Amino acid sequence: MDLSLNVNGRPEQFSAQPNELLVERLRDGLGLTGTKVGCDTGQCGTCVVRLDGRSVKSCLILTAAAAGSAVTTIEGVTTPGGELTGLQEALREEHGTQCGFCTPGMVMALGELVDNTTDREPPTEPEIREWLTGNLCRCTGYHSVVRGVQRACSAARAQAPVEQGTAQPATAAASGQEG
């Protein structure tokens, strides 16, 4: 069937089998390999992309079902070798990554959380952890990721015009010490 998608701001038209998964279109069809496949069953979250702004697992959705939508993948978040987003920068500062395989999916899932914190109180630690339950990481134990999100949310809030000056320092919530 002939389908169209808007991927990272670019219109894409192609022919796909009815049973094709969105992640297959992105990785194999469009060569956007930043989106990963880790489990085939929707458990691990390495394939998360944004579909019309909401984070979804691209291994659980047919390309046909996404037809006509706007898809943002990790490649659409930054330019190659370019400046990191606030979330990515905060994760870098907290070393919220190790092997990096789960990282693009986490950035896509957490991006939605961070984007939505400029007009509300920053998410609490349990909220961040709850948000992260769809993404598995075996390396970090999630702590540095949580710290990174706290840092990113504080920074995002500090930069939001209405809420200026109310952000709390990101380090306040991080109780882990160096090992």
Added chain:
Amino acid sequence: MTAVTGETPLQAPIQGNGLLGQPLDSREDPQLLRGEATYVGDIDLPGTAHMAILGSPVAHAKILSIDAKAAEQLPGVLKVATAADFTDVMPLPCIWIPGGVESHFPPHPYGLPGSRPVLSGDTVRHVGDAIAVVVAETPRQAAAALAAISVEYEPLPVVTRADEALAEGAPQLHEAVPGNLNAYWTCGDKDRTDAAIAEAEVTVELDLVNQRTINSPIEPRGAVGDYNAATGEYTLYASTQGPHNHRFLLSALVLGIPFNKLRVVAPTVGGSFGTKGYLYPDMALVLLLSKALGRPVKWVDTRTGLMNSTVQGRDHRQHVTLAGTRDGRITAVRCTSYANLGAYPSTIGPGVATALMGRSISGMYDIDAAFCEVYVAFTNTVPLGAQRGSGRAEAAFLMERLVDRYASEIGMDPAAVRRRNLVPKEKFPYDNGLGWTYDSGDYQLNFDRAIELSGYADMPARKTEARTRGKRLGVGIASYVAICGVGPSTRMSKEGMLGGTWESANIRVHPTGEVTVTVGSASTGQSHGTVFAQVAADELGIDPATVQVYEGDTLKAPYGQGTYGSRSYSMAAPAIALTARKLKAKLVKAGAVFLGVPEDKVVYADGKVFEAGNEENTKTFAELAMAMWYGWGLPPEIEPALDETTHFDPPDFNYPFGTHVAVVEIDELTGETEVVAYTAVDDAGNIGNPKIVLGQIEGSILHGLGQALMEHAEYDPDGQLVSRDLGHYALPRAIDAPFFTLDKTTTPTPHNPLGAKGAGEIATVPPAAAVVNAVVDALSDLGVQHIDMPVTPEKVWRRLRGEAQ
């Protein structure tokens, strides 16, 4: 500023510029955060065909026939291959035979132990055992064709437990191994231990199951084979943590091709935790099929495929005994263990099941008599391999459970019993009587810090308070010593390791003053590019931004064992530091020429050479690099250029250690266990980059908590892996982790010039014991003396209602 001295390398103090110990940001992170790193699944060579593997659906059977005709006719299918296509290919080898004992293996033509053929032809021995492959134009076509291969099986009886596999009348797995006994291995002094136990005032015993678990790196394994018909060279891209070792094993011992015609490349690897250091059939198959088809051949595993074929961990059934005095002095420990090797000996599985576990059982304690015996058995399960903390975690579990059981028996505080029995500081180096000689440590300092930091003294009050909320609070301590820094090659040969275990590094200084470091190690997420640059820059006194690190490609890097057992920073990094010292020594000699002063007047410090007492007469590192590249005016005894290599084979292992304290709350109504506080004080000697190590420690602890609370590779009686995907195998998620309270002590090892001990996985060793100790503490008034892992809510709920285990 410190001059190069004439001391031997291992005695020389760190001469760095203060970079080591600094939490530099990981230079790998931006690429990972942008999704730009290339993992094996992202490699797309022109003309690539795709391979899928048919795994056995049954655990044990004779293959009567395989009919692939229908599959061959399907769209896109290029080739279907079975064992009959690879009769001239040797079986995969096993290179770690338990040392000093009679071992029984399937044969390999070179007289080594054999593991398994690249495809099983007449018998399958576990679910997932590879029996056929399809290569097609697309991954979907390859996968679809698997279903069209018709295989006729004659079922054979199945055994999945090590102890049952050794019983009379048990199903037999290998003709060459009657009775399924791969090895009976011992360490320690049996007579002395038996006597101490017989004479003891107090003895306690436990029957323990250290359940089988699945490492579950988030990236499944994958491989791309690329044969170049014009040159006869093979290239393998694989998710491997030991590219050099895989090159050696594959070329010489499996494919029978010259070593120098195989290049192995590890691209970015998405986690391993031990499992990606093994030789798997797919690595050989993609190369063989690439040659047969004249195209690159790519294979990427599925999660269920990983669960049914990538090595699994732990899996011991143990009867353990501890003897002591009424006043808390431990006098002996004994362990009888049945280790489940799985259907085939994996590349180093038998060593993991024996030495790594057995020689560690006495932990941090000064015990007069210790003995461990391990029966290693074949069963119809996935082959056993290493897993984050492998062997050492199993040892810590049994010892730390025993200490709590003993403390309970004599009515002493478990912390007090531990404190009393720690190896005292003045006894190092300490021979533990089981084969390890601990290098250095201040166990009392470490232990006291953990107890204090955990608020241990407040626990009685916290228990009372928790009861008012319907919760039972329990506290559990676990201490450990973890052998790391594998290793001294001669020592490893006595353990039965077939291969050199040294590590190497090369430093090449370019005419522009920039530096390339290449190492045999291979990162699976440990920021080697950051840390190794830090080591070289520290020693040379230069800007780390000018240092580039290459590893993971056998064409670029010198030979080395790779990354496992937390060895990279205590093996590869010392090799880098020693190489930098060779460069500095050469620059001092050359500096004498360039500065026009005698050699004993030349000082190398802070990235330059200068004349002692006259710092105006100097040349910077960049100036020296250019001058050495030109080579003008050098005397014959000084070769031009700056390019040095070191092969580092340490005098002995290193032994990090630590103490962890878990506090759990158990819900009286649901039986759910929540870890509400976790304190860890680890000692990995001198740490190069604390930001990197912090992440490894946090991840390691959660991995250990996973084994305690939820992870279990569960086989049904037919040998089907029930937990065959992430819907059935529980991994800890973000909500399962409390923030940890972490601290460290620092006891450098004398066995390498950095004083560095292993760090990456060590914090996985004690958490399971700490948590189960805490759970038993919480339930102790119900008469609970032990509870098997994983501590599920159902198990606890039943115990709360007085049911037996």
